[in-house]
Amino acid sequence: MFILPKKATIIEVGPRDGLQNESMIVPPDVKVRFIEALQQSGITEMEITSFVSPKWVPQMADAVQIVSESPKNGRQIVLTPNEKGVVRALESGANSVAVFVGVSDSFNKKNINKTTAESMHELKPIVEQLKKDGVFVRACISTAFYCPFEGKINKESTLAICEEFTSWGVDELSVADTIGMADPVESYELFSYLKEELSETVLLTAHFHDTRKMALANIFASLQAGIDRFDTSAGGLGGCPFAPGATGNVATEDVVHMLHHMDIDTGIDINKLCEAIDLIAGYVSKPIESGMYRLYKQ
Structure with missing residues (x-):
């Protein structure tokens, strides 16, 4: 008989991962008000923006302004693809940084024109310096289950990347089903394996996309594997511009409802969360179709 946790932590990725691929x-x-409203709903950890080239991700051209104007409540994480991004982020006042790499070489090349090994070689001194400076470092590991170009990824390859990041002292590993192909059995197996093999000092977070409507089932399977941290996106916003077929992240409000129904506390008020979604709904290209938001609007 498995034992579910009494509490779970939601890491809200809507302001960054949710909006990065928006054409509008x-x-x-509006982003700042969205972030503030999400905080008021009870969210304490959030990806708020990314310091990437505006040429490639125009939506994130205002990163400095977002960091400087967002209310400083809880952990506010900014995504940084390279040393230049890290420098800009720290100069803007950020103190929690996310780096990323794809387990799949093909995905990594499409994303940042480097192999996985090249990316890791470049990231090592950056991460080590960040940790010397006392910065919280989150490592986002894409295509941990499947790659849109290479197919299924073996769990040993995912573990190897996780172990390398852990050896550098990262605080958190966000392990992603980037294109939403994982099933609950695969989710349980991978996260059980990672929990068994990795140091307990590193935070282990599951990141699921809802491409094939299996995200909630995958979260339940991950709970059984001992995971109690989940990346979610208010309204189910998101998708990856470098991963064909990757639709939105799993909706925060649907995950929170499921967890609360199982007596797992998140500290989040769903009504206030839906009020935050109201703020952003008119600025995105697709209607918000999550189950809990539709109920809220009735």
């Missing part, structure tokens, strides 16, 4: 440019003041 969301005004900075």
Whole structure:
């Protein structure tokens, strides 16, 4: 008989991962109000923006403004693809940084024009310096289950990347089903394996996309494997511009409802969360179709 946790932590990725692929440019003041409303719903950890090239991700051109104007409540994480991004992030006042790499070489090349090994070689001194400076470092590991170009990824390859990041002292590993192909059995197996093999000092977070409507089932399977941290996106916003077929992240409000129904506390108020979604709904290209948001609007 498995034992479910009494509490779970939601890491909200809507302001960053949820909006990065939006064709409509969301005004900075709207993003800041969205972030503030998400915080008011009880969310304490959040990816708020990314310091990437505006040429490739125009939506994130306002990163400095977002960091400087967002209320400083809880952990606010910014994504940084390279040393230049890290420098800009720290200069803007950020103190929690996310780096990323794809387990799959093909995905990594499509994303940042480097092999996985090249990316890791470049990231090592950056991460080590960040940790010397006392910065919280989150490592986002894409295509941990499947790659849109290479197919199924073996769990040993995912573990190897996780172990290398852990050896550098990262605080958190966000392990992603980037294209939403994983099933609950695969989710349980991979996260059980990672829990068994990795140091307990590193935070282990599951990141599921809902491409094939298996994200909630995958989260339940991950709970059984001992995971109690989940990346989610308010309204189910998101998708990856470098991963064909990757639709939105799993909706925060649906995950919170499921967890609360199982007596797993998140500290999040669903009504206030849906009020936050109201703020952003008119600025995105697709209607919000999550189950709990539809109920809220009735």
